[in-house]
Amino acid sequence: MKKVQLALILLLLFIGNFSLAADNEEINYLLSYLGESGCIFIRNGDEHQSNEAREHLEMKYNHAKRRIKTAEDFIDKIASKSSLSRRQYQVRCADKKKLPSKQWLEEALTYHRESVKEQKQKESL
Numbered sequence: 001m002k003k004v005q006l007a008l009i010l011l012l013l014f015i016g017n018f019s020l021a022a023d024n025e026e027i028n029y030l031l032s033y034l035g036e037s038g039c040i041f042i043r044n045g046d047e048h049q050s051n052e053a054r055e056h057l058e059m060k061y062n063h064a065k066r067r068i069k070t071a072e073d074f075i076d077k078i079a080s081k082s083s084l085s086r087r088q089y090q091v092r093c094a095d096k097k098k099l100p101s102k103q104w105l106e107e108a109l110t111y112h113r114e115s116v117k118e119q120k121q122k123e124s125l
Helices: 002-037 050-067 071-077 101-123
Strands: 040-043 046-048 090-092 098-100
Touching: 002 050, 002 071, 002 101, 040 050, 046 050, 050 071, 071 101, 090 101, 098 101
Parallel strands: none
Antiparallel strands: 040 046, 040 090, 090 098
16 A cells, blocks of 8 residues: 555656646746847836846746746746836837737747647657
């Protein structure tokens, strides 16, 4: 009986760690996507280059990792607004249209998940 309980505990830990790894991969994707986008990140009215924005969000994430469980948590709690002023972050890309960073990152996450799903389907053929 104890062996079964131990095996079950180990399985649950493995599943939990696998899920956490998938979420970390998605957060890392979002940080890379931002850093490589070439878009302007607007924080508290000031414009920042994409690599500066990535560094800033990465710093915020590193300070709050224990509270961030999913990529959605990252977007909502780290990458959408200033934790001090509460002002919404915005992103402006080549089309000159400003978008809330939350919307922009959610679209990037959806695209990434679809790409991963398609790649897994191709690999299973």
